[in-house]
Amino acid sequence: MDTVKLTSKVVPELYLEAEHISPDVFAGKSNQEIGDLSVHMGNQTYKISDYFTVEGKAGATAAETKIVVAGDVSKVKYIGMKMTAGEVEVLGNADMYVGAWMEGGKLLVKGSVDSFAGIAMKGGELIIEGDAKNYIGAAYRGDWRGMQGGKIVVKGNVGSDVGSNINGGTIDIGGNADVHLATHAEGGTIIVRGIAKGRVGGQMVKGDIYCLGGVERMMPSFKYDHTEEIELDGKKMNFQVYYGDLGERHGKKKGEIIYGKIYLTAAQPEGGEGATAVKSERKAKLSEKQLEQLATELKEMKEPSVQNVREYIKKTFGIDLKPMQVSRLIDSLSR
Amino acid sequence: MSKTITDVVCPFCGTLCDDLIVTTDDEGKKILGVDNACAIGAEKFIHSSDHSHRVTRPRKMQEDGSFKEITYEEAIEHTAKILVNAKKPLMYGWSSTSCEADSVGHEIAELCGGIVDNTAAVCHGTTLIAVQNVGIPSCTLGEVKNRADRIIFWGCNPAHAHPRHMSRYSIFPRGYFTGKGAKQRKIIVVDPRPTDTTNLADIHLQVEQGYDYELLQALRAAIRGEPLAGDVIAGVPKETVYEAVDVLKSGRFGVIFFGMGVTQSLGKDHNIDAAICLTKDLNDYTKFSIVAMRGHYNVTGSGQVLGWQYGFPYSVDLSRGFARYNPGETGSIEVLKRQEADAIFVLGSDPGAHFPMRCVKEISRLPSVAIDPHITPTTEICDVHVPVAFVGVEVGGNCYRMDNVPIEARKVVEPPEGMMTDQQFLSAVLERVKELKAN
Ligand code: SF4
Numbered sequence: 001m002d003t004v005k006l007t008s009k010v011v012p013e014l015y016l017e018a019e020h021i022s023p024d025v026f027a028g029k030s031n032q033e034i035g036d037l038s039v040h041m042g043n044q045t046y047k048i049s050d051y052f053t054v055e056g057k058a059g060a061t062a063a064e065t066k067i068v069v070a071g072d073v074s075k076v077k078y079i080g081m082k083m084t085a086g087e088v089e090v091l092g093n094a095d096m097y098v099g100a101w102m103e104g105g106k107l108l109v110k111g112s113v114d115s116f117a118g119i120a121m122k123g124g125e126l127i128i129e130g131d132a133k134n135y136i137g138a139a140y141r142g143d144w145r146g147m148q149g150g151k152i153v154v155k156g157n158v159g160s161d162v163g164s165n166i167n168g169g170t171i172d173i174g175g176n177a178d179v180h181l182a183t184h185a186e187g188g189t190i191i192v193r194g195i196a197k198g199r200v201g202g203q204m205v206k207g208d209i210y211c212l213g214g215v216e217r218m219m220p221s222f223k224y225d226h227t228e229e230i231e232l233d234g235k236k237m238n239f240q241v242y243y244g245d246l247g248e249r250h251g252k253k254k255g256e257i258i259y260g261k262i263y264l265t266a267a268q269p270e271g272g273e274g275a276t277a278v279k280s281e282r283k284a285k286l287s288e289k290q291l292e293q294l295a296t297e298l299k300e301m302k303e304p305s306v307q308n309v310r311e312y313i314k315k316t317f318g319i320d321l322k323p324m325q326v327s328r329l330i331d332s333l334s335r
Numbered sequence: 336m337s338k339t340i341t342d343v344v345c346p347f348c349g350t351l352c353d354d355l356i357v358t359t360d361d362e363g364k365k366i367l368g369v370d371n372a373c374a375i376g377a378e379k380f381i382h383s384s385d386h387s388h389r390v391t392r393p394r395k396m397q398e399d400g401s402f403k404e405i406t407y408e409e410a411i412e413h414t415a416k417i418l419v420n421a422k423k424p425l426m427y428g429w430s431s432t433s434c435e436a437d438s439v440g441h442e443i444a445e446l447c448g449g450i451v452d453n454t455a456a457v458c459h460g461t462t463l464i465a466v467q468n469v470g471i472p473s474c475t476l477g478e479v480k481n482r483a484d485r486i487i488f489w490g491c492n493p494a495h496a497h498p499r500h501m502s503r504y505s506i507f508p509r510g511y512f513t514g515k516g517a518k519q520r521k522i523i524v525v526d527p528r529p530t531d532t533t534n535l536a537d538i539h540l541q542v543e544q545g546y547d548y549e550l551l552q553a554l555r556a557a558i559r560g561e562p563l564a565g566d567v568i569a570g571v572p573k574e575t576v577y578e579a580v581d582v583l584k585s586g587r588f589g590v591i592f593f594g595m596g597v598t599q600s601l602g603k604d605h606n607i608d609a610a611i612c613l614t615k616d617l618n619d620y621t622k623f624s625i626v627a628m629r630g631h632y633n634v635t636g637s638g639q640v641l642g643w644q645y646g647f648p649y650s651v652d653l654s655r656g657f658a659r660y661n662p663g664e665t666g667s668i669e670v671l672k673r674q675e676a677d678a679i680f681v682l683g684s685d686p687g688a689h690f691p692m693r694c695v696k697e698i699s700r701l702p703s704v705a706i707d708p709h710i711t712p713t714t715e716i717c718d719v720h721v722p723v724a725f726v727g728v729e730v731g732g733n734c735y736r737m738d739n740v741p742i743e744a745r746k747v748v749e750p751p752e753g754m755m756t757d758q759q760f761l762s763a764v765l766e767r768v769k770e771l772k773a774n
Contacts, residue, residue: 014423015675017655042423042677043448043654096664115663134663141661142467180605184468199548202605203612220549220568221556246562247555247612331692 001066001087002059004034006052008071014041015095016051019078023065023086023105026058034058062086062105069094080107083124099126102150112156121169123150131156131175139165147171147188160197163190166207182209185260191232204245204260212265221246222262230263239263286329290317295333304330336361344744345376346431346727349629349737350476350497350504352376357747359384364749366728373498383708383725384748390710390722391751402720407755407763410704410721414680415767417702417718421678423654424449427456427667428684428706430631433732433744436757437640440682443765446772448654450676452667453637454630454684455649460662461598462627463638463648465607472614474590474624475738476503481510482622485586487523489610490547490596491628494531500628505592506535512587521582525550526596527570538579543570545601551609554580558616584620594628629737631684632727636735671697679717681705682757683726687712706757723757724750732758 004026017040020026026034035049048054052071059065063085073079074093084103093111100116104124109117112130118137132154137147138161146165157175164180166188176194183199185207192210198217201209210232222244230239243259250257286294297312298304310326313319321329343355356370357380366384369377383389393410394402405413418424426444429437430453444451455463479486486505493500501507509516524536527544542550546569553568557580566573583589591614597606610625617623629635638648645651647660650667663669667686670676671694679701687695688711698716705717714720724730727744734744750756755763 014677015673040655042421043656044422116661141464144468179601183605183608199602199605202548202552203609217549218564219552220564221552221561223562223564245552245556246559247552247609247616327693 001064003056003066003068004031004058005055005068005070006048007055008052008069008073008076010051011072012041012051012075014075016041016046016076017078018048018076019081020048021067021069021076021079021088022081022083023059023062023067023088024083026067027062027065027086028060029058031055031057059086074111080105083107093130098128099124102126104150115159118147118150118152120145121147121150121152123169125151125153127153127155129155132158132162134159134161134178135164136162137166137169137171138163144184146185157194163188166190176213182207182260185209201244201260201262203248205248205250206258207260208263209261210239210263214264215262218242218262219244228263237265239265286313286317286319286321291329291333294329298330298333306330337367338363340745340747342745343747344727344734344742345372345379346632346725346734346744347376347379348497348632349635350500351632351734351736351742352499352503353742355380359748362749363747366748375498379725380728380747383728386751389708389751390720391754393719393721395719396717405719407721407760410719411760411763411767413719414704414721414764415771417678417704418443418447418449418680418764419768419771421447421449421676421702423676424678424680425452425667425670425676426450426680426682427452427686428454428682429637430454430634431683431726432633432757433726433730433734434633434636434640434741435732436682436726436761437637438644439758439761439765441641441644443761443768445653446765446768448656449680450650450652450654450665450667450670451641451645452650452665452670453641454634455638456662456667457599457689458595458630459598459627459634460649460666461603462593462607464604464662465611468604468608469611469615471611472618472624473626473738475740476505476626476736478588478624479590479626480504480508480513482512482588483590483624484513484520485523485583485589485621485623486520487525487583487589487591487593488532488536489525489591489593490598490600491592491594492526492530492532492596493592493594493628494535496594496630497628500592501532501535505590521586523579523582538575538582540571540575540579546570547597547600547606548602548609550576551606551613555609555613555616558584558613558620583617583623586621589617589621589623591623591625592628593625595630598627626738633734635737635739636733636741639735639739639741668694677701679703681707681713681717682761683707685711685713687714687716706760721760722754723760724754726757729754730756730758 020037031054035054037048066087069090077095078097080088080099082101085105088107090109096114096116098113098117099107100119103122106125109128115133118126139146148168150169152171155174160178161180164183167186170189173192177192177196179197179199181200183202185204190209193212195213196211196215222242225243242262340357343357345352358368369380395405522536523538524533525540533539550569614623614625642648645658650662650665652659652665703717704719705714706721729750731746
């Protein structure tokens with residue numbers, strides 16, 4: 001396998017649309033030709049070489065081509081879009097649509113990605129080592145076919161609307177998942193190893209969702225059916241199986257109605273409460289004294305950015321606030 | 336002596352009442368009185384004909400933050416330049432103007448490779464996403480008046496936001512098959528708080544804030560006769576849920592009206608998706624429809640024109656020469672928050688008052704122009720403010736009611752001397768953009 005290395009030279013002023021960064025497009029091209037491929041920023045068209053240095057060599061076919069993307073590409077969209085074979089490795093963070101409409105090959109992102117990664121994916125493997133935002137493995141707007149095959153692994157947390165309209169393939173989430181997991185699912189498998197926030201499997205018709213860390217609040221339209229022993233990751237575990245969504249249409253097979261299934265770990269490993277009863281941590285808050293201290297500190301910072309202030313609060317008070325809360329705090333304190 | 340104009344259309348809320356009677360002075364310059372309109376509608380007319388507080392010429396912001404009057408020509412030049420020079424201009428608003436003006440605006444956006452977005456981005460856009468996902472069984476307000484005997488108000492408060500909605504269409508009117516008016520109708524209101532609308536309800540489902548989706552799915556399961564988990568569903572006792580289902584099933588014709596209480600609370604498009612599916616399910620038992628309570632008088636029209644021209648109703652990204660649409664990426668809020676745009680053009684809307692602070696800051700940072708008859712928080716932070724005539728008062732134009740019925744708004748008085756209309760201003764900008772692009 002031959003490797004092409006793209007190293008970002010400049011961070012784009014707006015966002016760059018780089019759907020050509022894919023083994024399918026690079027295969028069989030010289031570095032000069034790769035550099036001449038177009039990227040888009042707003043209504044302007046540029047060349048890949050305007051933003052990246054191109055090194056190494058592309059293989060003759062997509063399957064023989066590996067692309068390594070180095071440097072800051074956190075403002076680059078569509079990396080690995082529609083790829084069918086080969087490999088892409090992004091060393092840092094990437095923006096939206098990583099591996100969108102992907103059909104094969106392997107795409108690894110070492111950092112985090114924004115929304116719409118792996119939407120309408122058909123095959124291949126998409127691995128994100130950091131966090132991912134919303135609509136991972138979901139359908140494109142208005143489409144009723146979400147992820148149909150392949151595998152998505154997110155080691156960190158994911159946002160909302162993950163796997164909506166999924167009808168095949170697997171999404172494996174290492175951390176927590178926000179609301180609306182697998183809405184309108186018609187198949188496929190989703191595993192959440194952290195806590196699932198709620199509205200899991202809303203309007204789902206078919207498919208399997210495993211929630212190892214429990215669900216904060218189950219939909220009222222799911223019914224508990226039975227407990228079952230299932231092997232997951234080579235370990236046998238007891239799961240409570242819920243059927244639903246009872247509000248949705250369901251097909252029949254051999255006279256039996258086929259429901260979507262949610263599997264909750266029956267017993268929490270270390271004496272935890274029932275799986276459904278996982279409570280989210282209370283919203284973290286600062287005490288009066290801490291607020292005063294923060295106010296004086298804010299005066300000293302010239303232009304307090306949310307990130308800096310959040311870091312500061314984390315360091316001095318050991319409290320991790322949501323960025324939203326921090327930005328409200330800054331606004332109210334600086335007034 | 337005075338003149339009386341009948342059948343005037345009220346350009347304020349999405350109800351778009353078309354039975355107003357306006358009295359003007361002889362020269363047709365001043366409005367003396369408005370009959371039939373509700374308080375907010377009447378105020379719009381009276382207010383606009385009082386020229387003393389209005390800005391009648393474009394203004395440009397100076398270094399010190401004050402405004403200096405400029406000519407319309409200078410304003411046209413400024414607008415055309417910022418749009419032509421931008422890599423990704425955001426053109427937002429379009430909801431408080433006529434469809435004709437919208438259409439000209441879209442042509443500019445297409446030429447300049449910008450994003451066109453209307454106020455649906457912060458109100459009923461989620462509805463449009465849901466409609467795209469699952470379709471919509473809808474009807475006109477006339478049908479509601481003449482046939483409906485089951486009305487649901489979900490997350491909306493028409494008593495205050497659409498004052499004449501209840502008397503003209505939904506609760507009180509006596510129609511062809513609804514001769515007994517309010518007596519014949521059963522009203523269900525879903526709202527976490529008691530409001531003036533819930534006071535009129537037969538059943539008030541006091542849903543727990545932010546759990547509309549759960550309640551909707553529970554209703555759907557209950558309609559199918561499935562068991563529900565728990566005694567209290569999203570804050571509503573289980574018996575009440577079943578009672579509501581019985582009321583809905585037993586009607587002859589029902590309508591769900593929903594507002595921003597569900598479109599912008601947790602779940603957004605999913606809430607509407609579920610509500611539409613509920614409507615669909617109820618059609619197995621009786622006839623049911625669903626109608627969005629649109630806010631601005633012509634936000635529906637803006638979506639119609641965009642839909643007709645590009646196939647998508649809002650958040651349309653034309654930067655690459657073809658239309659793309661993906662709220663979450665191409666919506667105004669995201670675009671501003673992520674700093675994806677490099678110029679902003681606002682027409683007939685007030686993001687300065689309604690957007691999150693971060694986006695408002697972004698607007699004030701970018702090259703900008705605001706076109707609005709009023710002085711608003713937005714015009715105060717934009718580089719140039721272009722005042723224009725009031726559509727529906729000083730100039731006519733096509734508008735769409737909340738149920739997608741087009742209604743031609745009328746002109747009742749003359750605008751202040753020398754003032755341009757939206758359409759004239761936009762056409763002039765379009766001409767100038769074409770010239771600049773040609774060079
Ligand atoms: S209900 Fe709406 S359209 Fe009718 S008069 Fe009042 S503001 Fe105008």
